[in-house]
Amino acid sequence: MIDLFVVGGGPAGLATAIHGALAGLEVVVAEPRAVPVDKACGEGLMPGAVRALDALGVAAPGRPLRGIRYLDAAGDRCAEAEFRAGPGLGVRRTLLHGALAARAAELGVTVLPRRVARVSRYATHVEADGTAARYLVAADGLHSPVRRSLGLEVRPGGRARPARYGLRRHYAVEPWSDLVEVHWSAGREAYVTPVGPREVGIAVLTSEQGPYDAQLAAFPLLLSRLGGAGRTPVRGAGPLRQEARTRVAGRVLFVGDAAGYVDALTGEGLALALASAGELVRCVREGRPEAYEGAWCRLSRSYRVLTRSLLWARNQPRLAPLIAPAAARFPGVFARAVNLLA
Template sequence: MNDVDVLVAGGGPVGLAAAIEARLAGLTVALVEPREGPIDKACGEGLMPGALPLLQRLGVDPAGMPLRGVSYRNASKRADHRFETGVGRGVRRTVLQSELADRASELGVRFVDGRVDGIEQDATGVSAAGVRASWLLACDGLHSGVRRTLGLDRPVRRGRRFGIRQHFEVAPWNDLIEVYWAEDAEVYVTPIAHDTVGIAMLGAQHADFDAVVRSIPELATALADAAPASTRRGAGPFRQRAARVRLGRVLLVGDASGYVDAITGEGLRLGIDQARVAVASLLGGAGYEREWRRVTRDFRVLTSGLVAAARSPLRGGIVPLAARLPRVYGAVVERLAR
C-alpha cells in the first residue's frame, strides 16, 4: 500500500509547482525538502510572459515589477524588443517560493523534512525518505541528488559557465530586462521591486563580479551609491545532462532533467511547464519523454546556439547583429517569451 500518489523531491519553485499541479489533479502528494524555506538561490528572477499564466492556473500571482521586453547592449550598440505576447514580471525568488509554499499547504500537500537519497522502486511504487509513493518527481535542481543516485548523470567536459547574483537598493530605471554583453560575461539587470534591482552575471567560473560591473559605465554609474540588498550568491556549472528524463517510476523535472545555460533567462517557465506535462503523463496523457522534448525544444536549440556564439569569435557581433536585424532578434525573444 502506497502512502501517497506522488512524492516530490525538492521544495524550490519547480518542486512546489509540481506538488500543486498534482494536487489540482486530485492526487495525494508529499514533498521532501531538508531546508527551511524560503530558499534563496542565484537566479535572474525574471518571469517571462509565458510563465505568468502557468503560475496563475496554479492559483499563484506573485507581486513584482512589470517586465516589458529585453534590451541587449554593449559598449556602442543596443537592441530593444518589447514583448508582443504580454508582460513579464521581475519577482524575488523568495517571494515566489513563499507564495507557492502557501498555495501547496492550502491544497493539502504534506511536507516532509528530509532528503531523498536512497531510492527503491518496483512495479507498483517507489520508496524514498521514509515515504512510499506511486511516483517520484525529482525536482531537486541543477545538481540533482536523485539524478546522481539513479546513475543518470552524463559528464559535461566543455562549456562550464557559472552565475553570480546580488540585489541592490536602487529604484529601477527601466522596465526592460537589460543584458549587457561585456568582454567575457553577460550581466542581467532585472527590476524586482520599486526600490530594488537584481544583478546577475554569467561567465567563467572565476569571473570577477565587481570588475565586470565596473567595466560597464551605465551600470557603474547606476549602482555607484546603491547599497547591497542581499548577500552575493553563486550557481553553476549550468550545463547539466541526464541520460534520460524518466527511469521506471521516477521522472526528472526542471533543472534536474538537464540544463543548457541561464543565458536566455527562462528556467522557471521551463520548469513549471515540465511539471505540468509530468503530472499529465501520470494521469495517462502523452509519454513524459516525448512531452519533455516538445516543451524544451526551443530552449535547447536557441540557448545552445546562443551559448556557442557567446563562446566563439562571433561574440562581439551578437549585439550589433541584433540591432541590425530587429525582426529576427524580436522573433527569437518572442519565441522564448511565450
C-alpha cells in the same frame, strides 16, 4: 499509498505538487530547508511563466516586464524587443517561492522537512528512505542527487566546453527601465531585472573565475547607474550546463533543473519548469509516465536550440563581440527570437 512523492521543494517541485493536488492526487514533498529558499537566479519571468502561475492560482508580487533589451558593455549598441503575449514579471526568488509554498499549503500538500538519501525502484512503486509512492518526482536542482544516484548524469565528452557560473546580487536603486537588460562584455553577461520599487537584481553569467565586483567592473554603464547603492550578499550557482540521460526512469521522473539544463542565457528556466510540471502530472494521471519524455522534449526544444546556438556564438572569440550589434542591426530577427521563447 502516496501518488506523488516530490523530492525538492523549490519552484519546480512545488509547481508539480500544486498541479498534482489540483488533479486530485495525493502529493507529499520532501524539502529540508525552511521556506523561502534564496538562490542565484535572474528573477525575470517570461510571459509564459506568468500565465502558468496564474493557472496554478499563484499570485507573486513583482514588477511587470515589457520585454528584453540587449546592450554592449558601453551601451553604444542597443536592441529592444517587446513581449507580444503580455508582460513578464520581475520577482524576487524568495517571494516567488513563498507564494508557491502558500498555494501548496492551501491545497493540503504535505511538506516533510527532510533530505532524501536513498531511492529504490520497483515495478509497482518507488521507495524513498522507506516512504512508498506510486511515482517519485526528482525536483532536486541543478546537481540533482537523485539523478546522480541513478547513474543518469551525462559526463562531458570530446572537447570540454568552458564551465559557466551565475552570480547574483540586489541593489537598492530605482529601476531605470521596465525591460530586462542584458549587457554583453568579453567573457560574461550581466542581466538586470527590476524586482521592486527601489530594487534591481543583477546576475552575472561568466566562464571566468573571479569575485562578483571584478566581474561587474567589465560593465561601466551599469556601474555608473549603481553608484554607492546598498547591496545584498552575492549568491552563486554552477557549473550551469547539466545533462540528463532521460527524464523518465521507470517510476522516477525529473522536472526543473534536475531534468537537464543548458544555460541561463535566454532566461527560460522557470518557464520551462512550470510548463513541464503540468505535463508531468498529466502523463502520470493518464497512466502514461513514459510519455513525459516526449512532452519535455517538445516543450524545451526552442529553449535548447536557441540557448545552445547563442552559447556557441558566445564561445567564438570572433562572433561574441557581434551579438549585441547583430541584434541591433536585425531587430525583427531579435524580436522573433525573444517572442519564440516568451
